[in-house]
Amino acid sequence: MSLLQVKGLRRDYGALRAVDDVSFELAAGTILGFIGPNGAGKSTTMRIIATLDTPTAGEVLLDGKSLVDSPDLARPLIGYMPDRYGTYDDITVWEFLDFFARAYGLKGAERTRRVASVMEFTGLVPLKDKLTSALSKGMKQRVALGRTLLHDPKLLILDEPADGLDPRARIELRELLRALADQGKAVLISSHILTELAEICDTCAIIEQGRLLATGKVADLLAQSHAGEAAELTIRLAPGAEGETVYERAERLLLEQPRVAQVTREPGLVRVRLELEPGSTRVQVDEAAARLLAALVGAGLPVCAFSHRELNLEDAFMTVTKGRVA
Structure with missing residues (x-):
């Protein structure tokens, strides 16, 4: 008891x-x-x-x-x-x-x-x-x-x-x-x-x-906060000889990929928001991220950093309280 x-x-x-x-x-x-x-x-x-x-x-x-x-x-x-x-x-x-x-x-x-x-x-x-x-x-x-x-x-x-x-x-x-x-x-x-x-x-x-x-x-609340929400990826590219056009190419390619809801270019990096199916698991999120990375590498884009932001308790809180008026 x-x-x-x-x-x-x-x-x-x-x-x-x-x-x-x-x-x-x-x-x-x-x-x-x-x-x-x-x-x-x-x-x-x-x-x-x-x-x-x-x-x-x-x-x-x-x-x-x-x-x-x-x-x-x-x-x-x-x-x-x-x-x-x-x-x-x-x-x-x-x-x-x-x-x-x-x-x-x-x-x-x-x-x-x-x-x-x-x-x-x-x-x-x-x-x-x-x-x-x-x-x-x-x-x-x-x-x-x-x-x-x-x-x-x-x-x-x-x-x-x-x-x-x-x-x-x-x-x-x-x-x-x-x-x-x-x-x-x-x-x-x-x-x-x-x-x-x-x-x-x-x-x-x-x-x-x-x-x-x-x-x-805590782990269960974090898992629940995945459902119907978005995962955020951060991608950094080596500019090489093309300079800024590398990020322009990456942005166009990313927007053509399934599950990509938003692409935001910032100085020196690209942020990608992935749409998730309700009830998506961490494994499914990782698989979607891996497909995205494969598409970038396959297109010859020089990826030098690729990271997935871990969910935290703030994400769970914002998901559970979403749409409620204080």
Whole structure:
């Protein structure tokens, strides 16, 4: 059984329906990426799961416990990190974490051991005596993550944890989250940085206008985004003696080939968009690209580079949400 089960979740604010019939599951030891534009319902859904808001309808079960009927029983299992976090002035990193450890009910040697363990895991030991107000954003984010781990929760709910972080801090955060999943924790994370989610998440859920549009493993969503869409190829030619006319010849030839929907010439390269049949697989895309390359070489055109842009989570998101009005 999944650790987290969300069933038919709905949240109305007067006439506004922020969350509309959202259902998904999350197993222990996995990371689920929650994807959607601002106002899609991500934060509202996460706040409900964190027991900070009450749904208009629907049910949320965590380890078999109802978050709606018995939030006090489920809260010890939850670590929640909001998109906006704060720290206190004139307090050190150790004092900050120790304060929240006390709030979680940890006492004596167990509290000291737990704070030290969390600081070790998050790499905060060198900053133990530094004021939280003097920390960089990346280090403050580590402190905020450490705070959510003090009571050893089974479920982590992280709302935009990578927002505003520099590349190194994002990589380090990603490594920490993967380590937490490897420890058996379930992680629900939202982010606007879709490339980050693609690299870390086991599954994804795409939400827009309060409705869940697609859920599944990242690879499956990428495969689905192929259907009825276009693959992009980039071709670079050696100009030789003919100069620019090589690209003119290539453009004419490419436009005569099947499945070629568009050819765009740019300085030093040609971009080709291939039309795909609904349900096309990666193998079929590769075969179409190989035929195109054979046609160029057969015509004596000096191809020196030929590449196929890999689909990413942004492609899947744009395909799933295509045509919807924000």
